[in-house]
Amino acid sequence: MGTRVRRVELTDAANELVAELTAGHGPVMFHQSGGCCDGSAPMCYPRGEFRVGGTDVLLGHVAGDTPFWMSAGQYAYWRHTHLTVDVVPGRGSGFSLEAPEGVRFLLRSRLLNDEEWERVEAEPPLPTGAETTG
Known part of the structure; x- marks a missing residue:
């Protein structure tokens, strides 16, 4: 079948920031919850300081091996989209590592095109926290 449809990626600016954060904090991970604290x-x-829930969905890896997780509830809304993580000026209200830098991560999205959606429908389900965290 080949490789999965890429569901998430970083802009160049986000990739650079992830590299800086990794240099200062060690390996990192993303989580998109849709809840409080800048939920969008x-x-x-x-990595290892946030416990992934059993129903969280692993959308893929960015910046090499950085996992990008999404809560099941958010995934139900966003499953038809391709997500791009960007960086914008300003401070978010959450606990994300970039907050002290005066910037925040932001999601940009587009609908999957017909070809991508057909491929997604034919792929096995994305891994969940129950399958990967034990």
Whole structure:
């Protein structure tokens, strides 16, 4: 079948910021919850300091091996989209690692095109926290 449809990626600016955060904090991860604390913004945490829930969905990896997780509830709304993580000036209200830098991560989205959607429908389900965290 080949590779999965890429569901999430970073802009160059976001990639650079992830590299800086990784240099200062070690490996990181993203989680998109849709809850409080800037819920529409992806949160970046040191890997291992945020516990992924059993129903969270692993959309893919960005910046090499940085996992990008999304809560099941958010995924139900966003499953038809391709997400791009960007960086904008300003401080978010969450606990994300970039907050002290005076910037925040932001999601930009577009609908998957017909070809991408057909491929997604034919792929096995995305991994969940229950399958990967034990």
